[in-house]
Amino acid sequence: MNSFTLTQATAADEAVRDLTSHDGAAYLGGGTNLVDLMKYNLERPSHLTSLGMLPLADITGLPDGGLRLGALATNADTAWHPEVEKRYPLLSQTILAGATPQLRNAATNGGNLNQRTRCYYFYDLAAPCNKREPGTGCSALTGPNRVCGVLGTSDSCIATQPSDMCVALAALEAVVRVQGPDGERTIKFQDYHRLPGDQPEKDNTLKPGELVTAIDLPAEGYADHFVYLKLRDRSSYAFALVSVAVGLKMNGDTIEKARFALGGVAHKPWRDQAAEQLLEGQKPSPDLFRQVAAKVFAEAKGYGEGSLHNSFKIELGKRAIVRALKQATEMQYEVNPNAFLNSNP
Amino acid sequence: MSQTIATPPTVRLDTDVIGRPVSRPEGPAKVSGAAKYAAEFSVTGPLWYGYIVSSPIAKGKITKIYADEVLAIPGVQQVFSHENVPSLAWFDRSYKDQVAPGGSPFRPLHEPEIQFSQQPVAMVVAETFELARYAASVLRIEYDVDEFNTDLKAAASKSFDAPKGKTGFLPPPKPKGDMDAAYADAPHKVSGEYTHRAQMANPMEMFGTTIDWLGDGKKMKIYDKTQGAPNVQQYLTKIFGLSKEEARIISRFTGGGFGAGLRPQYQVFMAVLAALELEHSIRVVMDRSQMFSMGHRPHTIQNLRLAADDKGHLQALEHTALAETSQFEEETETVVNWSGIMYNSPNSKFDYQLTRIDVNTPADMRAPGAATGSFAIESAIDEMAYAAGVDPLDFRLLNYTYEDPTENKPFSSKRLDACYHEGAARFGWEQRTPEPRSMRDGNMLVGWGMAAGCWDASTQKAAAKAILHADGTLVVNSATNDQGAGTYVIMTQVAAQTLGLPMAQVKFNLGDTEFPEAPIQGGSWTANSVGTAVQNACQEVGKKLLKLAQDMDDSPLKGVDFEDVQFANGCLRANEDVSRSVAITDILAASGEAKIEADGKAGPNPANLLKYSMHSHNAVFVEVKVDEDLGTVHVTRVVDAVAAGRILNPKTARSQVLGGVVWGISMALMEEAYLNNDLGRYVNHNYAEYHIPVNADIKKIDVIFVEEEDHIASAIGVKGVGEVGMLGVAAAICNAVYHATGKRVRELPLTIDKLL
Structure with missing residues (x-):
């Protein structure tokens, strides 16, 4: 089997240390995407750093009037949180437009940001895919590509980021808080995901070992329009x-x-x-x-x-x-x- | 819901259960998980697992298999491929199952040649499922890749007349009159090309087989997911040289089949191969992507030309079709004949061609051929009605035929007219304004469309055994199948009513080759065929009961003929005087017999087949709401009026029709296996990207069963409801979209992009 070891981290810095001390390691949040990818044999991590015990599931107010969404709060808890429903109904509605209740109950906010594309070829080991295996080619350029993109594409990849939630977070100008080996930093939401260019294997601008700890929403939630x-x-x-x-x-x-x-x-x-x-x-x-x-x-x-x-x-x-x-x-x-x-x- | 069913007798007895909406006896077992499906059975000893490796290429040849690398993994027992498959049956005929089309059936692991993408090329057997899957994932196989073509249009120039040979296939009807001249001369005419691409049956339960190796010679209990245990048994015994005792097939529950389980699938072949070679119990289950390697509803391009006179009478009808098949078999469907059966045109022409591409052989999928044909003809009839300025319902009534024009025979019964009238009344068709774009609901365009359908009412050879025990319990066995259709409940009803026993005292068993043979479950023939066999078996038991009753001292039934008795409420009694009555348990007690057994058979009636055309019919009325700017279509209301003979159980029959309507919506708006012609491969091979409706897509569906009972079609008056419910739904939706928008879509599925 593709065997792997698993550590149950209890704090963000511990998780980062654990992940960076193992080769081929991955963070495990709700598992709704990663575990599928492992079953499809597309991801073969040799070590998982489980985030389930991290105290990052809270949704709390910020001094500037914004709202902090813990990276481990589930999509369901976020969508139905009274403050989110009242002040950020766009986010609530957007989360609920995605997946199914069962998936939203398990999926985390941090994981939502990091889910992989749903391009058919990424999921099919028999098909060339630059995102899955750089240099093999892009089957979507000429094949069926109903699920693929028309903006910011490159000759090496036309895959799309599949999240609904992230579309609202982009419009709301959220800020992603990450913790890495060099400490904490923030990333503007529009800079979090990247265009494929000639490195389609990279979905986002996280540096090695960095972990999403929270998503901060600005005070303005556009609740009226x-x-x-x-x-x-x-x-x-x-x-x-x-x-x-x-x-x-x-x-x-x-x-x-x-x-x-x-x-x-x-x-x-x-x-x-x-x-x-x-x-x-x-x-x-x-x-x-x-x-x-x-x-x-x-x-x-x-x-x-x-x-x-x-x-x-x-x-x-x-x-x-x-x-x-x-x-x-x-x-x-x-x-x-x-x-x-x-x-x- | 309401429906009209056979007129009940004036006094309804508790044991008169036919026609009542009784629930499935196996329902609690299904919803509680107690019902076991093929991949859930336990075996007596340890169980090994086979995981199938599928070809990534569409055409070519395996040049090397690195089996040794995988065999070195602890726990891996064997790697099967063409390199080590033992010598099996030589001739094609051994591989032909009951519904095999013409050609050479695919032989799993037979040779290094690859004939279609996802062809099974190897199977790894290991001590756990996880290990087998892992080992399969690392098995290295090298291929020489050949040129291939999976594009139907690119192969169209090499098309050929569809050959006869497949069971149930009707060649196109003979031409009548002068089609071309009539078309040229007519004042109103339409023509169009109608297309759908490959669709997958995709039942929820994956194809799987569990084999219990009994350690007694080659004896096996083979739990298989199939729509017909006897067909699987015949296939396996011919190929592997097994006796029936050695290859017992058990299939108690089938989690959907829809045609995919008519032919034995390759996992059962591979499981038996491994069990025999390793002399060990084994389980083999396909994964979801492998479910896309099986037969599919074939990509078909149809062309229609219709012409009518000024009064709206059809003068010309031409229906041609071109369908894909594989390189090695000629899958044939009855596609174009339905036009000729439904509409009488003095001038007509039909053609049905196949062409070969590098895919697996297509297969029957729910309402095979008719779902395809009815989409095209019923769309074209709508276009014709508009061209002639006649209401689409009136146009169909104007061109109604009481005889089957393709065979010049009367219908054994045809109440399509009642379907039209009752369906239209329920739907409110007379409120429709005919002009496209004339109906609105707020910002949404509203469209009302309709269509009709027609399916065979056929009876196949079937048998059943009835065993009445001294305690008054009745067991009836037949090797038929229940893929969710309701076979268990309707056969229980037929048996209970025939012998006048409460349903709770009747147990119907199916899905076991130890039972009398029954046909595969397809073609809507199970209720007709197996139902008649069950009734006959029970009647034979009844005749024995009467004889035993008459042997009793002081029998009140002495001298009464079988025709003059009835079975009701647990008693056998005289029709003329129901007080002349004996309890069935008393008869058995007096006789001293522990049980009474009898066999019953059913089959087609050759005399009736010569004299009559036998069909079920339906009429579908649909409302759609279209957001024109965004191209979204919602099917907000469907009325499906069905004439399918006697309805044994309006509850399960309604479910069949509801499922058919949902399927029709799916076919109309969503379903398509995306074929990548560069890779020669379907690419949306999972439930996330191969779309079928979710609950939110399904709104109001109203089912009507018009009153009909047809004892020519079958002895029990039944015609079958498995396919007919979905017919016409796709056309009715396209017709409604035309009414809403003025846009005629002739290519399925009708996705957002087609209305922009």
């Missing part, structure tokens, strides 16, 4: 073809502040700050939204036509942005956010 629009092939348990998380601050009928991010289209949750700026200080209108959508996809590249190939995502993505911005601006905030849970549009 938000939406997560997820378009997918069935109503649940399907990854986004395109998703849009929007948070707006309105002043009367003027958009004062706009943040949005896209899922299902890139190797990272896709934010376009120039497109966001187009919205700020403006009055909502279909033309404005279309202009913003066009800006986001100006550099997009599709990989083939037909339903098995992903060029349709460019048009679908534009339409999704227009719809999401419309929904967020028109939102009547007394509406129970839970009413959106099953409102797959």
